[in-house]
Amino acid sequence: MTKNDRCIAMRLVLASLIFLICAPWAGAQVETGRFVGRISDPQGALVPGAVIKATNVGTNIVQTATTNSNGEFVITPVQAGVYNLTVTAPGFSVINTSNIEVQVGQVVREDLTLQVGAETTTIDVNVETPLLSTDTATIGTVITNEQLTSLPLNGRGFYKLAELTPGAALLPPTGNSLAIRPEVVNGNTISGIRGSAISFLLDGVDVSEQHQGGTFIQTSIDALQEFSVQQSPYSAEYNRGGAFFNATTKSGTNKFHGGIFEFIRNDKLDARNFFANSRQILKRNQFGGDIGGPLSIPHLYNGKDKTFFFLDYEAQRLRQGLIFNNIVPTEAQRGGDFTAAGLKKIYDPTSTTTVGGVTTRNQISCNGTLNVICPSLITPQSAAVLAYIPHANSGPSNFRSTPSQAVDWDQFTVRVDDQINPSNRLFVRWTYVNNREVDPNAIPLLKTAALTSNGQDIAVGLITNIGANKVQDFRVHYMPSHVLLKAFLQGPDFNTDNGITGFTQLLRPGSGGSFPDFNFSGYSGMAGSSFDQRPKSQDRMVFEPTDTFTILKGRHSLKFGVLLRYYQWLGYDSSSYAGVFGFNGSETQNPCPGGVAPCSPSGGDSIADFLLGYPSSVARAYPAANFGGQRWYHQYFAQDDIRVNGRLTVNIGLRYEYSPWMDGYKGQLGTFDPSLSRPIIVASHTDKVDLSSQPSAPAAYQFFGQYIQTSHEAGLPYSITYTDKTQFAPRIGFSWRPAGNSTVFRGGYGIFYEPEGTSGRVNRNVLPYALSETVNQTQNIVPNRTLGDFFLGSQLGSATAHPSMSPTRTHLKMGYNQHYSFGMQQQLSNKTVFEMAYVGNHGVHLQGSNAINYPDAGPGAIQGRRPYQPWGNISYQSQDVGTTYQSLQTKIQHRAGHGLTGMISYTWSKFMQSNQSSALGGNKGYERTYSPFDTPQNLAMSGTYQLPVGKGKRFLNNSGGLVDSVL
Numbered sequence: 001m002t003k004n005d006r007c008i009a010m011r012l013v014l015a016s017l018i019f020l021i022c023a024p025w026a027g028a029q030v031e032t033g034r035f036v037g038r039i040s041d042p043q044g045a046l047v048p049g050a051v052i053k054a055t056n057v058g059t060n061i062v063q064t065a066t067t068n069s070n071g072e073f074v075i076t077p078v079q080a081g082v083y084n085l086t087v088t089a090p091g092f093s094v095i096n097t098s099n100i101e102v103q104v105g106q107v108v109r110e111d112l113t114l115q116v117g118a119e120t121t122t123i124d125v126n127v128e129t130p131l132l133s134t135d136t137a138t139i140g141t142v143i144t145n146e147q148l149t150s151l152p153l154n155g156r157g158f159y160k161l162a163e164l165t166p167g168a169a170l171l172p173p174t175g176n177s178l179a180i181r182p183e184v185v186n187g188n189t190i191s192g193i194r195g196s197a198i199s200f201l202l203d204g205v206d207v208s209e210q211h212q213g214g215t216f217i218q219t220s221i222d223a224l225q226e227f228s229v230q231q232s233p234y235s236a237e238y239n240r241g242g243a244f245f246n247a248t249t250k251s252g253t254n255k256f257h258g259g260i261f262e263f264i265r266n267d268k269l270d271a272r273n274f275f276a277n278s279r280q281i282l283k284r285n286q287f288g289g290d291i292g293g294p295l296s297i298p299h300l301y302n303g304k305d306k307t308f309f310f311l312d313y314e315a316q317r318l319r320q321g322l323i324f325n326n327i328v329p330t331e332a333q334r335g336g337d338f339t340a341a342g343l344k345k346i347y348d349p350t351s352t353t354t355v356g357g358v359t360t361r362n363q364i365s366c367n368g369t370l371n372v373i374c375p376s377l378i379t380p381q382s383a384a385v386l387a388y389i390p391h392a393n394s395g396p397s398n399f400r401s402t403p404s405q406a407v408d409w410d411q412f413t414v415r416v417d418d419q420i421n422p423s424n425r426l427f428v429r430w431t432y433v434n435n436r437e438v439d440p441n442a443i444p445l446l447k448t449a450a451l452t453s454n455g456q457d458i459a460v461g462l463i464t465n466i467g468a469n470k471v472q473d474f475r476v477h478y479m480p481s482h483v484l485l486k487a488f489l490q491g492p493d494f495n496t497d498n499g500i501t502g503f504t505q506l507l508r509p510g511s512g513g514s515f516p517d518f519n520f521s522g523y524s525g526m527a528g529s530s531f532d533q534r535p536k537s538q539d540r541m542v543f544e545p546t547d548t549f550t551i552l553k554g555r556h557s558l559k560f561g562v563l564l565r566y567y568q569w570l571g572y573d574s575s576s577y578a579g580v581f582g583f584n585g586s587e588t589q590n591p592c593p594g595g596v597a598p599c600s601p602s603g604g605d606s607i608a609d610f611l612l613g614y615p616s617s618v619a620r621a622y623p624a625a626n627f628g629g630q631r632w633y634h635q636y637f638a639q640d641d642i643r644v645n646g647r648l649t650v651n652i653g654l655r656y657e658y659s660p661w662m663d664g665y666k667g668q669l670g671t672f673d674p675s676l677s678r679p680i681i682v683a684s685h686t687d688k689v690d691l692s693s694q695p696s697a698p699a700a701y702q703f704f705g706q707y708i709q710t711s712h713e714a715g716l717p718y719s720i721t722y723t724d725k726t727q728f729a730p731r732i733g734f735s736w737r738p739a740g741n742s743t744v745f746r747g748g749y750g751i752f753y754e755p756e757g758t759s760g761r762v763n764r765n766v767l768p769y770a771l772s773e774t775v776n777q778t779q780n781i782v783p784n785r786t787l788g789d790f791f792l793g794s795q796l797g798s799a800t801a802h803p804s805m806s807p808t809r810t811h812l813k814m815g816y817n818q819h820y821s822f823g824m825q826q827q828l829s830n831k832t833v834f835e836m837a838y839v840g841n842h843g844v845h846l847q848g849s850n851a852i853n854y855p856d857a858g859p860g861a862i863q864g865r866r867p868y869q870p871w872g873n874i875s876y877q878s879q880d881v882g883t884t885y886q887s888l889q890t891k892i893q894h895r896a897g898h899g900l901t902g903m904i905s906y907t908w909s910k911f912m913q914s915n916q917s918s919a920l921g922g923n924k925g926y927e928r929t930y931s932p933f934d935t936p937q938n939l940a941m942s943g944t945y946q947l948p949v950g951k952g953k954r955f956l957n958n959s960g961g962l963v964d965s966v967l
Helices: 003-022 145-150 158-164 380-386 606-612 697-707 961-966
Strands: 033-040 051-056 062-066 072-078 081-088 094-102 107-109 122-125 140-143 168-170 188-190 199-202 224-230 244-249 257-266 282-294 307-321 324-327 353-355 358-360 398-401 404-421 424-440 448-466 470-485 517-520 536-553 556-572 580-583 617-621 627-643 648-658 670-672 680-682 708-710 728-736 743-753 772-776 816-829 832-851 875-897 900-914 928-930 937-945
Touching: 033 051, 033 081, 033 094, 051 072, 062 072, 072 470, 072 536, 094 107, 140 158, 145 158, 145 224, 145 937, 158 168, 158 224, 158 244, 158 937, 380 606, 517 606, 580 606, 697 708, 816 875
Parallel strands: 033 107, 094 122, 199 244, 517 580, 680 708
Antiparallel strands: 033 072, 051 062, 051 081, 081 094, 140 224, 168 188, 224 244, 257 282, 282 307, 307 404, 324 398, 353 358, 404 424, 424 448, 448 470, 470 536, 536 556, 556 627, 580 617, 617 772, 627 648, 648 728, 670 680, 728 743, 743 816, 816 832, 832 875, 875 900, 900 928, 900 937
């Protein structure tokens, strides 16, 4: 651990201790549920002072509440599970109800009637777990443990089951879709909320990835008790965009439970791909197990009814064949022979002449044979690259390969729960994931590139009951993660070894070189290092303490909370440090075949250009040292759930979020103000620009320092962007039961601020911290830039007359979503419920980008028509995207009856948005279109059936022993 790391760690610990001392009211135990209800006598009179005990069937842990003067009670927070309720009151018999299930985040209403009698008499009342959500305005769907473990789920990713719920759709990821990246799960969209803004909550803590969305902590379904998809949560305790995956992990019980599994899929049962000569390799093994129970140490400690543990492990080993079809030069072309039928004429670039403004070239020949390049003209650099290009194996110019990709991962979860005393409950959970991926190149000699990622989340929660009507819930979690992507042939310096100059200053210390990229018009290219800017690394860290304080007072359930979060993102990438070489055939074409204007170029071949060593363009850029940023932000809320009467509940809340924009690491953040003589403003606490942060900075400052000033000089904050201090988020909702508990109407409105995506603020793409250049071969002359010395010995930056940038604005409003909904639930039977709702969402000031230096229409060179000189493309990070989502959502759900459960959901919707990234500049509000997430109609059906076999079933009811365990 470095000195800087130790300092950060000490600050985090100190902040947590201060938080514990100074924030007795505070975040959200959003994964827990609660019991509410009214106790009355046989005449309907309300009974104050009745004692209600909720006993967890699995752990025997008891929670107690007393009815108020209105005969009402609330038991909170209640962990998801099955409970028995017992009601006692002087002069009445004891009422006992059994097997009432509380789901994640659910409010369960139990209105009970006492019977006059002796307190020593117990009356068992058979009640069904309520299907209706009678006391909350939230619209959502719970995916139960039975659905998690019983429904077919390819890959066992729990988030995929969101497709079954109204308003949700699983679309392709919007970020990097590598299997080992957290963004692979951010394709979910829920009722108009973009995937990157959806929260992933686990055990009441936010495990969402802040950079581009998704989550690293993709917990095994065997470790989950259940999860809910909540799309209109009108409680002020919820933050982010307003749609959530809210999951809770399993805890142990008084009985030991466990299991092992392995799922196997391989190519033995697969058909051959139509485009492959043989069956592709497929060997997929997914295996694991779990165990939970009381935590006991023989002769030392008995954890029954007190301390419980749960342990889960899951892994995957995947070998999957890929198919690559490449167009490669024929054997004749590799030797310089382009005489085959169908090939264009090629011309000698060294014969270029210009007479009277008309440029011509002679057709190339070797020993009198036209369209043949003599072997002596093939450059050594071209020959070195050509050795890596595979020979055709499927026809004269096709190369087909079927290499294997490896994707392996391991993950485990450990959880311990302890009932310290009747007033204090503690849980600790550690989840760890480790992913490895090895990707083959389409070019066999370029071998493979390794990718690794790992992440973990350590969460601690302490729930304290203070008297009969107050509850404090403190939680803290620490979530670091790491991503490392290597390049193809990383290590050897191909350019230096083969006489390709202009790149030695770009080598990353410790990483060596890698294979460059080559693009050939009409042929398949060679991807070396520029794909995904490898080698690259990303280190991310979240530290988040939260605290909530609940007061039950009369008809009011008051909740107050605060959340602190520290987020850090650091990484490096390599851009095109080994070079991107383009060949388009322009160097071997004839600019004016007839020799008379007007001219229409003809002929030319990109492979001929390549053999002669004349690229049409080459790009190079400095690899980046660490860049990124960090920030602290904090949020506060107050919530009041008012039971107006026995039929109407009103939810009122207000949330305030203070979210400073991320500071750039070592000042690597900037803006552009064309009204200033020095329009580029970079972050600095002084008048001096930090040139040590990137290897490109000194060179860039040498050429463009006259245009650069610091934020200190310009009077701007170090974060460049002023903090939006107006993030007030009011919430209001209601639920109304006009008659009994069979019909519920609910509705609400709320504002939810989206998280500030960091990907646009940590890309360092502003001078002097980013410097790249693309140089084009001068046309219609004898080319003087060759594959071996394209940059003519010049250093990087000397040819960058018109650099491009992606600055950030100084004044940005934080984006938010306005949710609104109205709907009803109708219980059709004691096992079936129907739900229908209108759900809408309006996104305001959402994140996008906007080009401000697009060339005006007209004649002349493109650069001369740009409004701001001498700059190239300038793409501002902006907050000016708007969205509109409207939908009709229906759902019918049937609970287990004779072993059968089922759910059918249907959504009819329209999702519109303004253009997210405008290349043409201007007002994007006029560029409205269908959102890429638009799913006009979505029908989902699911169901499970338990065979009538095993304990408590029709067949083999009394089998016992091993048979019962297996079944």
